[in-house]
Amino acid sequence: MAGQRTTHNRARRRLSRIGLYIFLTVLAFIFLWPMLYALYTSLRPYGELVANANGAFSLPSVEPEQLLRGLEQLELVQYFWNTGVITIPAVLLTLWISSMLAFAISRYKLAFQPHCPDDSSRPATCCRPGHHRAALPAVPAHPSAGSAQRQRAHVDQFIGLI
Numbered sequence: 001m002a003g004q005r006t007t008h009n010r011a012r013r014r015l016s017r018i019g020l021y022i023f024l025t026v027l028a029f030i031f032l033w034p035m036l037y038a039l040y041t042s043l044r045p046y047g048e049l050v051a052n053a054n055g056a057f058s059l060p061s062v063e064p065e066q067l068l069r070g071l072e073q074l075e076l077v078q079y080f081w082n083t084g085v086i087t088i089p090a091v092l093l094t095l096w097i098s099s100m101l102a103f104a105i106s107r108y109k110l111a112f113q114p115h116c117p118d119d120s121s122r123p124a125t126c127c128r129p130g131h132h133r134a135a136l137p138a139v140p141a142h143p144s145a146g147s148a149q150r151q152r153a154h155v156d157q158f159i160g161l162i
Contacts, residue, residue, distance in 0.1 A: 042067050 041049065045063055071077055 040072070 043064060043066060045066055
């Protein structure tokens with residue numbers, strides 16, 4: 001009985017996975033169709049598109065020279081190069097700064113984080129067993145300073161980490 005149930009579950013899971021792949025393939029085609037259509041029409045001569053009653057849906061006569069000539073005349077290669085020169089360093093710099101900030105935030109103990117007691121009666125929202133955050137050195141504050149001043153001192157220390 002248990003063997004039949006396992007075989008049935010496997011077959012059902014396989015069918016659902018096949019259905020998922022078919023759905024994702026159709027969805028990918030739907031999203032890629034406009035780009036493929038634009039590439040297809042860019043490779044066809046303009047006279048053929050206008051002369052045919054079906055327009056772009058007629059049988060193809062592809063001319064890659066048409067696309068190359070258009071790239072040269074419109075200076076698109078230079079535009080793509082300019083875009084890359086600006087975009088690639090901007091993305092890399094953003095990732096670098098964001099990762100440093102994420103590291104600093106992960107090491108800083110924030111007020112809304114759950115407290116991890118040392119005993120075994122941890123709540124479910126507590127951090128993983130054996131996982132301890134690095135403690136920052138205490139910020140010296142004047143003994144009569146209120147909690148707002150101590151909190152500002154911690155924020156200043158945190159900003160110094162960035």
